[in-house]
Amino acid sequence: DIQMTQSPSSLSASVGDRVTITCRASQRISYYLNWYQQKPGKAPKLLIYAASNLQSGVPSRFSGSGSESDFTLTISSLQPEDFATYYCQQSYSTPYTFGQGTELEIK
């Protein structure tokens, strides 16, 4: 199985901050990396697919980059509704696997 490791596991930030979350794959996965946002009691929501493609309807303050083993999710200016848990996920090979999540909290 491909292991996905996110860092940090948790992060405190303020509204307006620029935030970066990192995801590392245990083997090369090309651009088969997706990012999801999950709020308490809700299903995950697709933000970014194929490493850097913004899903329709997602605000442009979200961006993704990277390839092969190292990827980042950046939120350029945090908004109150962005405080949530973020997961990366590889779709390069089955079993599809997720990172452990990064909990983004209000400072």
Added chain:
Amino acid sequence: QVQLQESGPGLVKPSETLSLTCTVSGGSISPYYWSWIRQPPGKGLEWIGYIYYSGTTNYNPSLKSRVTISLDTSRNQFSLRVTSVTAADTAVYYCARVAIGTYYEFDYWGQGTLVTVYS
């Protein structure tokens, strides 16, 4: 707008079988892959498996011996069965659509349903 809705019992006894159904509305079952994903309380996400609209399946090896995913195209539904459940199977179960023509991301999700294994 595609919508997915999980349904099924919220309580299952140990050693019994967990059965859930996902109903797809606003779109067709074909030509997509359809997945089940679960999340134990307070923990991360685990992919269970998928079924292609043709009926081909692919399961997570960690669950493969106990899992069956099936499809009913006439009802626009797909289903999950997990046999011989234990407390470790307690989780919120999500159904999701796998996008095609891109990078197989999960682009639509159901709201999730909590299944508790209790004795």
